Amino acid sequence: MKKLIFALIIFFMSVGHSFAESGYRLWMRYDQINDEALRTQYLKSLSGIRIDTISPTLKAASDELGKGLSGLLGRTLGLSSTASIEAGSVVAGTPASSSLIRGLKLQSLAGLGDEGYMLSSMVHNGKQITVIAANTDVGVLYGSFHLLRLVQTQQPVVKLSIVEKPLLKHRVLNHWDNLDRTVERGYAGFSLWNWHLLPGYLQQRYIDYARANASIGINGTVLTNVNANSLILTEEFLPKVAAIANVLRPYGIKVYLTARFSSPIEIGKLKTADPLDESVKKWWKDKADEIYRHIPDFGGFLVKANSEGQPGPQNYGRSHAEGANLLADALAPHNGIVMWRAFVYSHEVDEDRFKQAYNEFKPLDGQFRKNVLVQVKNGPIDFQPREPFSPLFGAMPKTPLMMEFQITQEYLGQATHLVYQAPLYKEVLDADTYVKGKGSTVARVVDGSLDKHALSGIAGVANIGDDLNWTGHLFGQSNWYAFGRLAWNHQLSSENIADEWTGMTFSNVPEFKVSLRGMMMKSRENLVNYMTPLGLHHIMGWDHHYGPGPWIKDKPRMDWTSFYYHKADSVAIGFDRTASGSNALSQYSPQVRKFYGDLKTCPPEYLLWFHRLPWSHRMKTGESLWEALSQRYQQGAESMDPLIAGWNKLAPYVDQERFDQVRMLLAIQKKEAWWWHDACLAYFQSRSGLPFPQGVTPPKETLEFYESQHFHFVPGI
Numbered sequence: 001m002k003k004l005i006f007a008l009i010i011f012f013m014s015v016g017h018s019f020a021e022s023g024y025r026l027w028m029r030y031d032q033i034n035d036e037a038l039r040t041q042y043l044k045s046l047s048g049i050r051i052d053t054i055s056p057t058l059k060a061a062s063d064e065l066g067k068g069l070s071g072l073l074g075r076t077l078g079l080s081s082t083a084s085i086e087a088g089s090v091v092a093g094t095p096a097s098s099s100l101i102r103g104l105k106l107q108s109l110a111g112l113g114d115e116g117y118m119l120s121s122m123v124h125n126g127k128q129i130t131v132i133a134a135n136t137d138v139g140v141l142y143g144s145f146h147l148l149r150l151v152q153t154q155q156p157v158v159k160l161s162i163v164e165k166p167l168l169k170h171r172v173l174n175h176w177d178n179l180d181r182t183v184e185r186g187y188a189g190f191s192l193w194n195w196h197l198l199p200g201y202l203q204q205r206y207i208d209y210a211r212a213n214a215s216i217g218i219n220g221t222v223l224t225n226v227n228a229n230s231l232i233l234t235e236e237f238l239p240k241v242a243a244i245a246n247v248l249r250p251y252g253i254k255v256y257l258t259a260r261f262s263s264p265i266e267i268g269k270l271k272t273a274d275p276l277d278e279s280v281k282k283w284w285k286d287k288a289d290e291i292y293r294h295i296p297d298f299g300g301f302l303v304k305a306n307s308e309g310q311p312g313p314q315n316y317g318r319s320h321a322e323g324a325n326l327l328a329d330a331l332a333p334h335n336g337i338v339m340w341r342a343f344v345y346s347h348e349v350d351e352d353r354f355k356q357a358y359n360e361f362k363p364l365d366g367q368f369r370k371n372v373l374v375q376v377k378n379g380p381i382d383f384q385p386r387e388p389f390s391p392l393f394g395a396m397p398k399t400p401l402m403m404e405f406q407i408t409q410e411y412l413g414q415a416t417h418l419v420y421q422a423p424l425y426k427e428v429l430d431a432d433t434y435v436k437g438k439g440s441t442v443a444r445v446v447d448g449s450l451d452k453h454a455l456s457g458i459a460g461v462a463n464i465g466d467d468l469n470w471t472g473h474l475f476g477q478s479n480w481y482a483f484g485r486l487a488w489n490h491q492l493s494s495e496n497i498a499d500e501w502t503g504m505t506f507s508n509v510p511e512f513k514v515s516l517r518g519m520m521m522k523s524r525e526n527l528v529n530y531m532t533p534l535g536l537h538h539i540m541g542w543d544h545h546y547g548p549g550p551w552i553k554d555k556p557r558m559d560w561t562s563f564y565y566h567k568a569d570s571v572a573i574g575f576d577r578t579a580s581g582s583n584a585l586s587q588y589s590p591q592v593r594k595f596y597g598d599l600k601t602c603p604p605e606y607l608l609w610f611h612r613l614p615w616s617h618r619m620k621t622g623e624s625l626w627e628a629l630s631q632r633y634q635q636g637a638e639s640m641d642p643l644i645a646g647w648n649k650l651a652p653y654v655d656q657e658r659f660d661q662v663r664m665l666l667a668i669q670k671k672e673a674w675w676w677h678d679a680c681l682a683y684f685q686s687r688s689g690l691p692f693p694q695g696v697t698p699p700k701e702t703l704e705f706y707e708s709q710h711f712h713f714v715p716g717i
């Protein structure tokens, strides 16, 4: 009877997704493996699941293993908590939850902390078994997802001896979701959080969101936009937040909120939000107590202050540290943390925007409370297709710095361009700051190992909305996936992550995986070439950032114009950030300064980030700068044909619905890549006055045509 009920549950779970091939199932697709011999082989090692005590988290693990293995192996696997151990059993648990695991006295558990796990093939009482063991239930859940990944990607599961633990403590998604369900810089529909129906109505999506995040080790989510609304901290909304937290908790995911610094005035009726004012301190303390009454394991606050119009401590002549510490003190009794953003720049300061975050924050090193992380965007400006790493990494050794990547593609073609971002993330994480000699990588600053910080974290601005396939572009899923995998282990390679994702999302046929990996690995560089080659940056359309806008000038702030960043005239192009210019390079260690500052070593990819050069400047290839720039735009636009042809060849491996989604978006991307090519070349030629080199297609229309394009209702603003 029990078996029948379990089989029925599995059956209903699998037919429940009537839109199965929309992409809704993400990488958690558990369709039967076609190869019967392989299935039989797996069944020898994985023929039953034994989990003893069932906590909500262990239930999530056993549900996932049951659903996943039964689906993949085509046989309903019995879940047993009492049966004796058979050969082929998967035994999952902690020493506290499982007598068997307790009895095994596993030495490796000692070093695994509270999120790590081990996966081991063992012989128990003469029977071959697979053990998923951890110190905590959530470790068991992570281990279960690892085992599923092995089967989904058709890896061997015999002789397993895997020990894993995350390199970073806080692995967090940042949703820029507003309470009216619009999403700032979101291109995948409306917000997942249906505030109006919460707390009563809990969508299946919330559970599937939690499963997806747990499968890649994400352990926190900030539900609301950094351009914050104080209302989220009121009694109207806190029960709704608590309802989401209750759904996510079994999956090891903590909920965080953005805190608007002026909340004591807006919802607390105080006259001030001055962080040194006693009534303000009390207000935040009481507010924190109230939040924890609703959500006992609330993670803490993410704050954008004195940035792009958001209020902050500087409104009262106080520093960012004083502002952050106010909130940190309120959260500390509950073990909450503050993630205080360093994304600041001011039009009142006559200084290169590149330098402003460093100038503001470096002097505050050592002044933050122990439960504060300063969250720094990967680059000094704003999530451009390519940026050098922010000079803050390595400059604040006494403060844990949290990395902020943008998964949503605000400046990377939004949800219509196929751009696999793992190479972008890796480029930043692997960059060497040299602050403590060679090997002082950004990753080591962020994971705390360089300066011995116990607190560490990484945030990704989410690309998730209520679109059927979650991310608008199916390949946006690969960026969510890659962010999570790198947050867990920044040493993984982009290629391996691509292989895992394609195997689980589409197919494990080797030719398919190799071709798709090649396409994905080139995709970011292609985009850089047709948008911002040779170190150009921030030349996107005004405000919505959709499409090219290198001509943008005369806006309320110079640093919101494109001209500010490229300064192209008839003689030269680029931003001089060497000692003869803004000297932003002085914010890096001497090795990095020299590397980028010296034209002999500065890679072409970063040239115009740091140098202002005449159009006639000779590149190492022998071309002039003008020729090289034109050729890069050409290469970028031309890269779309092989990408499209490559995808078309993969049709036999992909279901029609998802194949067509990508096919149609690639056609749009091609059009837009040529639009970038045409508009930028028309504009830059109007500056340089030079003829196009041979092999470069002249723009189809006049510059006036491109400049006159206006778009209404671009998503994300």
Ligand code: GCV
Binding pocket: 176, 184, 185, 226, 227, 304, 308, 343, 382, 410
């Ligand atoms: C949430 C950029 C984006 C803004 C975003 C801001 C930030 O400026 O265009 O939409 O605001 O970054 O990161 O705070």
